[in-house]
Amino acid sequence: MLGINGTEMLILVVVALVVIGPKRLPEYAQKLRDLVRQMRRMAEGAKDSVRRDFGDDFNDVDWQKLDPRQYDPRRIVREALVEEDSAIRESKLREQSTAGSDKSAQAIDSEGSTDVADSAAESRPKTLSPIERFQAQTVLRDRSVNAPFDTEAT
Incomplete structure (x- = not known):
């Protein structure tokens, strides 16, 4: 009370x-x-x-779901990253499947043109998921230097 x-x-x-x-x-x-x-x-x-x-x-509304006390920012960010990762993986799979079907069609037409398609696919930049980007940045981070701190921001 x-x-x-x-x-x-x-x-x-x-x-x-x-x-x-x-x-x-x-x-x-x-x-x-x-x-x-x-x-x-x-x-x-x-x-x-x-x-x-x-x-x-x-009566159909789930009021527990709308309770702000249940929101954990870490969980929300983690779920958003996982959703983005799955979307990126699905797009990669679609690209691979379309590239695989294109390669097989080109292989039937001529053997020489498949080398050009392979080099074009390799020259494209690799799309990293947010978690893969984070892991790559973690490796590059210099642990002897502290993160910048802005005293005016606090």
Whole structure:
């Protein structure tokens, strides 16, 4: 309840007794009770209004999935990299399959032209996945030098 433990609640009650006084304390307790009840009614009214507005779609929403506390930035980045890796791998496989079918068609036509196709394929730059780029950069990194630190950015 609002991040207040038992000891803190007891201290608040004692402070309320001293500040408000024992004569007016029941009156303020009743006002607090009415305020809490009114807030609960307003929250339920808002929930009912949203349910009416969205209709059956409201019950189909996975609210756990939308909870911001469950988001881990490391997991999100890792999943994005894996998705990008799989997309790159699929495009490489498609290129290889089309290149393989082109090579077989050219081999049937003439033997000399396949050498030109092989040299053209080798001259194309290799597309690295993000993880492969990271691994290549890790090898090249000089570990004796610290990463640059910008004091104005913090």
